[in-house]
Amino acid sequence: MGAALAIDRLTKRYGQVLAVDDLSFEASRGRILGFLGPNGAGKTTTLRMALGLVRPTSGRISILGQEDASKVRARIGFLPEERGLYRRMTPVQAMTFLAGLKGVKTAQARRRAGELLDSHGLGEAKHRQIRRLSKGMAQKVQLLSALAHDPDLVILDEPFSGLDPVNQLSLETLIRSLATRGATVIFSTHVMQHAERLCDQVVLLAAGRKVFDGTVAAARKVAPRSVVLEGPFAGDVLSGLRGLNGLCVERLDGGTLRIVATLDPSVPAQIVLGEVFARGLPIDRFELREPNLHEAFILLTAARPDVGCAQ
């Protein structure tokens, strides 16, 4: 079984601007892929090229086994970054219409829309005009509209933006359930926590180029671990301590300091702790902190070379 989406040496140039540069990656079927990158990294352009909305300058795309996305449109669900729906339509009408464009028969689309809305707590609002729904409800309807035709591949461009924490959690559950059902989910985001919780695979993009492709665990390993020390000592007390770089000092209440430092990968944390004790430093806290995706993201996208002060 081939990849749901295979992108090979894809490049998109707008005049002098290189939006996507020699990008290659694959999204396996039935998996959740996080497409990460800072604003302007080329995520939306890549997704649009995958959907056949924008023609690549060079490179190849295979989506659900086809090089021409128009042949598999009916099997793809898409939610664009900025979104809205027909304000005077009801959720059922809007979902039925959009599912109808994906080839679902009207009666079936209407039934499926009703079921989806009921199961996501929008049963009471399903016959109300969308303009009369709250923003959160309308966003949920928009998302469900992309799913009403049971797509094999779901592409969500920044799906979490604008959602409150409760709806973000609800969306995470929905994305997991789609993957459980066997659908492939590709979503772009620059909020790493969602990707960290959801993704089997992440692809990081910076300035149009791929800077990472792999699992979340592998991405985390790209960033160095850090050490947190707290205690009533002077700010320069750790200078010269082996294995610690990029010290970041923060003054806490009661005259204590918190020092966060990047740990040299070649130096075990026990060595650092041993030296601290050897110097007789009055420490209240020593913590070895594993890197998170956010730190890896910052490092990989070169947004900030030193992640020592990251919290």
Added chain:
Amino acid sequence: MTHVWKIAAREYAAYVQTLGFWLSILLLPVGFFVLAVAPTIVQRATPPPALAVVDFSARHLAPEIARAIRLETAGGAPPARLVPAPGAPFADAFDASRRLRPFLAGPSVVADGERLDVVAILRPAGGTVAVDIWSRQVADRSVAGLVSDAVDRAIRRQALARAGVDPAVVAAIDHVSASVTDFSPKAAQGKVALRDRLPGLVGLGMGFLLWMSVLTGAGMLLGSVIEEKSSRILEILLSSVAVWQIMAGKILGVAGVTATVLALWVTIAGVVVAVRYPSLGADLADILLARGLLFYFAVYFVGGYLMFATLYVTIGAFCESPREAQTLLGPMMILISVPLMFMGQALARPDSPVLTVLAFVPPFTPFMMVARVAADPPPWQIAATMALMAAATALEVWVAIPAFRSGALTSGRFDLRTFLAGLSRRLD
């Protein structure tokens, strides 16, 4: 094609289900009715202007003016009402104008409690009569014209009488006029009747109808695409169906809305004509069907609508708000106003070289040809304009499809350079 119908049906329902749509449909017939009865209502509600005549001419002209008012009244509302000049007698014309002027400028009333509207001061001037008209409403020349005509007639009769012509002869000559009959080889009976002029009038009417349809339909399309662009629904549609299907669906849907409006208006007009002028209704039906005009109208209607609808849909794809669209709508309005200025000429001079040339300019072709086709232009002109219109529309659609996609995916404010780049996308 199913997708086109689905988009068209949604577009159609979106308009037809609104109260505003039905109100706007009814507004036009109501507007026409009001337009027809408004002058009568205004005339009935407004008393005839009060006219005071001060005659220094010594020619006894005031009774002539009174007679003219009586003749003009003829059972209807009188054009003016004679009242005595307040403060008469006057020393001379200057005295009269000086003393009567305040009655015309302010709220002062004449003796019987009414306002004075017009004063006509007649005075001798080098063997003839000068008429000074003082009016409250400077724009209303109706009473001045009536007085002037009455005085002209009277002094001519007096001059003829002084020259020894019998007044009875003068009165008889006044009624002499030529009997003019219009003939034309194009008239069915040789003699030109209303029925022979009807095709030209119908063509002109259809031209205006097409113009209105294009304007309203294009406006609807523009609004609809802008709404979908600003809410990013267009992007969802683009990921679901082909660009041509979106464009065709929207154009078809709004065409359905326009057709519904036209059908309702034509039905209302048909009922009115059938009830009030049954023979005219039969003539109209005969003209449209027997001479193939209906076919020509249909072809030019479809071509014209498609041409402008495609253009407006493409413009809409580049705009996030109607205000942004105004940048291009200004030149568009100038373009679409050109045939409006020339269509009327087609009634009298359908073969004019200017109109013929304009008929071959694709954006004007539908309007100019609809207005001219009833005058039987050479068949090659009909064939050539149709072919040119079809080719221009096909070229426009060919350029518009990638431009629409490009516009739909752009964000930010409308930019003319981006729009032109979008139009040239096909040429990349």
